[in-house]
Amino acid sequence: MNFIKMILMAAALFTASSAYFQNDSFGQEGDDVKKEIQELKQMMEKMQQRITELEEKNRALEQQAKEKEVVKENVVVTEETEVIQAAPQPRQESFLSKVAQTLNPDISVIGIFAAAWYSRNDPFVFAEDDPQNTGVNLQELELGFQSIVDPYFRFDTFISLKTEGVEVEEAYGTSLFSMPLNTQFRMGRMRAKFGRINQIHTHAQNFVTLPIVAAEFLGQHLNPTSIEADFLIPVPWYMELSALGGSPDVETPTFATDEANANNLAYLLYVFHLANFFEVSDSLGINLGASFATGSNGTGPKERSNLYGADLYAKYRPLRQSAYTEFRLQSEFMWRQADTPEENLEDYGFYAEGVYRFAKRWNTGVRFDLTDTNTPVAGEDGGDEELLSADSADLVSTRAINPGETLGLPGRAYRISPMLTFSPSEFSQFRLEYDYLNQNYAGNQHAIFLQFQYAIGAHGAHSY
């Protein structure tokens, strides 16, 4: 229909333009031209009328066709259901989604920065990822590469870039196939299943700073290069038992290679974890876990550290009342025994945090954490060289040590941290936090943080 319209238009234009040129060349024959123009005008009016008529006709026909289509569509549903019955063919992907089909791994980059103010010139900082000084700090830049390897494995890599250097935070393969006893293997370098916070990446933590106990006992995180077997125990609730064996090549104050017995399998690092999850109701879930890690601590031949942990995580999310409101409670307790040539050390620490999400994009919470090491010991280079008994007072007076580099803290330290978080979207986040730190051998400290976080790339999944 439309092309008729176009032809008519073209004809009209042609006549009009030729009339114009005629007018130009025979300017003196004004009356004739006027007449002609009049005629043309009439002609065009007629044409216009005709066009409108045709348009209307066209519209009516289109309408008819559409109605027919609607009828057809209804029939199609019933017809095609027959086809589907016979041999359902998955829909062909569009060109664009085909272009998007690459075998590259999912790539993500997460940047965590924090503006910080400390009340001290030389602040007490416990974890490597904590903001180091007054000013603006790069806490961590995490690069993630994740993909399925083949029908049997997936591989997840997380590289952590910091101002001081690069760390392979995790790089491990996970088995995807069925095995006896519901076993799953993880092989490579990974955050060990010890408690809860050790498995949570910095960007997913609820607070700007890491609990002192995790910083001191686990050395930021316990991520040995290792082999781990996870068993799903067939009980009425969810129970997973994990056993990990690996090199004690971790940068922790608690474990280090025993140089004198480096080939003794008994002095490698072993981590065991038992996780339980109880779905109390649709709204309430409770995780209860117990952990045990043992390995040489490098203070002397056949000297061993044992680390025990208990963890609790409860999440209350009343979905029927509100889509986003939730309350989370997370707490962990760790107890450490370390044999040294001089004496046997025992110390403990715990933290408890509550987070209340009161709107889709807002949450607030408070954390209390305490670590008590009765026998402070200083070590050089992360505590694996010589673990020596030292007098607490000495340590404190000279401040020869950075608390982050000791096996034990100088005595008892507790910290209270309230925070408020705003996430404009799932991919960005601001967090305001105040930390009050109290230590019995060293000074108190106030700190205020404003943390910024950005995530780009693949949409990560959230664990429970």
Add this chain to the structure above:
Amino acid sequence: MKRYTLLQCFTVFITFVLISIFFSSEDVSAKVQIVASLPDLGAIAQEIGGDKVDVMSLAKGYQDPHFVDAKPTYVTKLNKADLLIYNGLDLEIGWLPPLITGSRNSKITSTDALGRLDASTYIPQVLEVPTTQIDRSMGDIHPKGNPHYLLDPRNGIYVAGGITARLKEIDPENASYYEENYKKFADHLNQKIKEWDGELAPYKGTEIVSYHKNLEYLSDWAGFKEVGFIEPKPGIPPTPSHVAELIKKMKSMDVKLVIASNYYPQKTGSLVADQSGAVFLSIPTSVGGQDGINTYADLFDVIVGDITSALKNETGETNHSASKAGG
């Protein structure tokens, strides 16, 4: 060495392994174990599978399917699943993948496994597939297109067809049973669709405002025109300036209906409706989204019923006020 030797740890460990062996020798039920990510898929699978299957749905009907908690109990369900049915188009990207990884179940871990059914591959057309470059400045958009296709009942038939075919492959012994159930399901739904079409026919072309871009398929089927959203961008909560603008737009266009899934915040929606002289309607958008919705057809009975009665009242009111003005 002194205390807590490796031997002791090992003993504990072995004990657990023995317990595992003891427990794992228990029931191997003959029924096909189906896990569905969404209750709608679960409900359809239940109608097709009848008493030959056990169906478990992960997300709840009264819950936003984008944000489901990846509860560890779901791992135990997936561990025993013969068939996992999921919505696809990245709707479950934030929570399903780690559950599948944790399942240790070869039947479902491969993307092309027999026991893994991406229901979206069976629908004839995905709406809103981006044709231009996209990024997240546009909000939380789905690169593969709008994933809420189950809100068009016609798609339910296609999905049921896919599920039937898969069940026949997994459990060929009962193939004719599934086939029969499918015919029943499709016939019933087709007939229902005709009824609903009739009920909705007078309201074709109605302009509506919705909370999130999750009613596109419903509108496409019912012939509604979505002229605005309470969210300024997908996944971004409403801002005052956006709401003010929306109200202005609605007034000028004389929009009469604001619809939101009942799991979205209701306050802004009803405020917008109040201010613009429209009706606010909170509808269940999934099986189990409201008490009494147990099947896929129930869902549309409620949706169509709610919408038509709201529009009936609204247009009735308008007529009433018009006649008043005329008199």
